[in-house]
């Protein structure tokens with residue numbers, strides 16, 4: 001029978017079998033998926049084939065082909081990576097203008113990584129209630145910028161407003177939620193799941209309680225409102241953005257939509273858009289057609305790539 005991996009603790013996996021039962025499953029030590037060198041062969045979000053033995057233990061015998069997956073590169077030199085989650089429909093980045101500040105560089109890195117993984121990303125500007133008139137305009141300008149690039153954005157106060165708009169967004173999809181510490185992710189989950197669930201500590205703050213963050217990850221079924229497929233939220237403790245994508249410096253511009261588009265007009269095919277001569281991107285930045293903040297984020301990722309420290 002097949003099932004969906006909903007929780008990984010390093011040694012065991014919880015799998016929601018298609019008949020609705022949740023089983024603890026294991027993976028043989030020599031289990032490998034061809035072409036991927038990872039420290040874990042199976043990840044949250046994987047669809048798997050199961051085999052229950054006469055002794056009652058259940059084993060994962062096969063991982064179905066993944067639509068996508070996100071990784072974290074190991075910090076050691078083994079070139080192995082850790083798969084954080086698979087088959088993600090969308091990534092929701094919760095950001096705040098202030099309290100705490102979320103930098104545009106952080107947002108743009110997140111969006112670029114989502115592009116590299118081909119995962120649609122949505123920005124939620126939270127804590128609208130704390131904004132001054134001037135700050136409201138700043139948020140409006142940022143939303144206009146990202147919407148002009150084709151990203152969906154929302155603005156609200158998850159503490160004060162109802163979160164129906166977010167529920168609608170999550171409906172029937174597998175969503176990876178991210179954002180800096182303090183932006184309101186747990187508050188949002190509280191209001192989506194209601195007191196009952198979060199009080200048990202299932203979602204709320206596994207990582208705040210010292211969970212072993214390198215191997216634990218889980219996805220949580222959203223409350224159902226009708227007959228639609230279950231929606232899921234993935235919580236990967238300790239991961240503020242995504243894991244790193246191995247990115248060649250010539251590739252970075254591919255993940256900044258407007259820089260990629262305008263960069264095709266540069267004189268040289270391999271233009272990195274760092275030298276003003278014959279560069280259509282720099283000309284567009286100077287004319288205000290590309291936002292300076294976006295160009296700076298691009299340079300920042302390019303610089304990281306050159307120093308090989310991007311994760």
Ligand SMILES: Nc1nc2c(ncn2[C@@H]2O[C@H](COP(=O)(O)OP(=O)(O)OP(=O)(O)O)[C@@H](O)[C@H]2O)c(=O)[nH]1
Pocket residue numbers: 126127128129130156157158159160179180181182183184185186187188205
């Ligand atoms: N004023 C205001 N405060 C909010 C809002 N949303 C969350 N907060 C507050 O911001 C603080 C941090 O919120 P959390 O939900 O714990 O933030 P988090 O993103 O889960 O943070 P980490 O778990 O550290 O990653 C809490 O004191 C919340 O009450 C909001 O919309 N408006």
Ligand SMILES: [Mg+2]
Pocket residue numbers: 185186187204205
């Ligand atoms: Mg939290």
Ligand SMILES: [Zn+2]
Pocket residue numbers: 263266271272273274278279280281282
């Ligand atoms: Zn150029």
